[in-house]
Amino acid sequence: MPVPIAKLAQVKRKGVVPGNPACMGCPHTLGLKILGKVLGDRAVLVVPAGCTSIIAGVYPRAGINMPVLHVPFASAGAVASGIAAAYDMIGRDGVVVVWSGDGGAADIGFATLSGAAIRNENILVIVSDNEAYMNTGIQASGTTSWRARTTTTPIYGKTEEKKDLALLMLLHRVPYVATASVGYPTDFAEKLENAAAIRGFRFIHLLSPCPPGWRFDADKTAHVAKLAVETGAWILWEYINGRFRISPMSRPYADPRRRKPIEEYLRLQGRFSHVKPEDVEFIKRRIEENWRLVKELEAFYRG
């Protein structure tokens, strides 16, 4: 069951404090806020280089109201493994959370993420995916969407496709993998609760639309995040110990006729302003393919 928004609102604890140096409309702060509400008193955050390294605030102040260990780019999965091992030895409870961007998880940090997954470390990895290296100024990453313009794909847009991190993690045979979106806080909160209740490696791929990086207005973050789901471009699902389920928020869009037109999603984002009609056709085909795969997985992992 998604966590009711009223219940989330009751939690007074702030995961992110006001006045932190995030950009206007930053999706990470939305995600961190929910994380703080659900796991704030239990979580220890491991944060590799990325936007959150800055959002965390400037010493001697702090922008995140949870214990935070800042770590080098390619180290988060391993550092978290070490913390979890130490807590086991010392007998301390807590949820060791890696809060990473897409670069730290899908690219430079992929080996250490994969290593931690295959060892089934007792950690929760949340990848807040804004689909590019935003902290260094919008360079293409492994999870940047096909054709999206970035400063390193400035004219034609990215020529390679988005790396599907969540499915890669699923095939590590870990106990918990889910996708989420900052546009659906109640769904994300439920997934955090479910993940926290399990021991072992847990992974949440959180789609985090970035206003300056995707080039849309800063008041549209939640709207774009929702559109990603409503157009079927981003599918919310959850895998728990052998059972794969398309999440209720995404369920209606299994039927292509119920999806909003993808053009609506693309048009809002300056990074896709150059795409041609044939590109849109390709994107539509790819979305349909992803849905087929997810439905197959749901059928396969009936639990």
Place this chain on the structure above:
Amino acid sequence: MEPRTVTKVLVGNHAVAEAIRLARVQVVAAYPITPQTVIVERIAEMVESGELKAKYIRVESEHSALAAVYGAAAAGARAFTATSSHGLLYMYEMLWWLAQSHLPLVLALVTRAIGPPWNIHTDHQDLLTVRDAPWIIAMAENVQEAFDLTLQGFKISEDKRVLLPFMVGLDGFVLSHTAEPVSMPTQETVDAWLPPREPEPWVLEPGKPFAVGNVGPDEVTMELRWLLWRAVERARTVIREVDREYEKIAGRSYGGLVERYRLSDAKYVVVTMGAWSGDAKEAVDRLRDEGVPVGLLRIRFVRPFPKEEVLEVAAGSRAILVVDRAVSMGNAGVLGIEISSVVRGRIPVKNVIAGLGGTDTGYEDFEDMIRRFVEEYESGRTDKWLEPEWYMPWFKR
């Protein structure tokens, strides 16, 4: 009171593993690399058999090995890792991150040449390449000392005056794979001497919001570096204290940051580090028999560097010969540079680079080096000492 000890015949790698067991290390993470691998194989066996109550994390790289033990140290556990050569270089980023986070742990470095070409034999390039990071860096001469330094490493590293990571070097194969009798204090003795780690207030605890390593004003970076500098400086005192204390539980001490061998009346001083110091001492003995007033200063700690000890030696002698197993290209041998930076022209310093990539260097070679060094000094030919000498008797230029 007579120290209570057990003596076993062990190769260097197993001796290090025994020290880890006695120190009751809680988290070990490592990635295999020759010639280090045997240390962590033995520890993995100890963990699986229950001889050591610890978590062993089989990471996918050395970068992750140091990252994992860094996490463990940041969470308050006693942690250990080991590596060699390329593994240490792959850790380079984490070496700094860990040390600048002011956290204690021990890393055993089984020294090995850096490729290409592939070469698994010893030199000191790997150890000395990381000397600028705020680590306490020690180098053993024999298997016994590798054991002793590993155990002492936790005591020094966790001392509240230090709180820095500790690297113990031992020469690949020459020590790592060579068996020698090793005298070890009993578990009860070690437990009393090295109690469980007392975590600092900045270890990570759920529910206790705290940021480690966040962005700060530029001045904070410089202030932190200064604090680290002071901690490394304070380590001199702690190293000497621990060396003296250790005598009570183990029956051995080494003289602090250096070992002085036949130095009291020496006019010529040879400086070495690591296992080949044994060969160099043999050469010193032979030359002493001929009446040459030579002694040896063995560097046990590269960081903090034994400045006072070197100055003291320079004050009473005519010239220094530094035999190096590592080079800083375009300048000189690394220890040669280090020694010269302290001696500052008070007396002439000759630097010889030898034994790279494990090139066999025996007592005859040291005898040859020392003989020529003394001759050159006595015939006033020290002007050519500006450049280091590459000792390659087999090589026809």
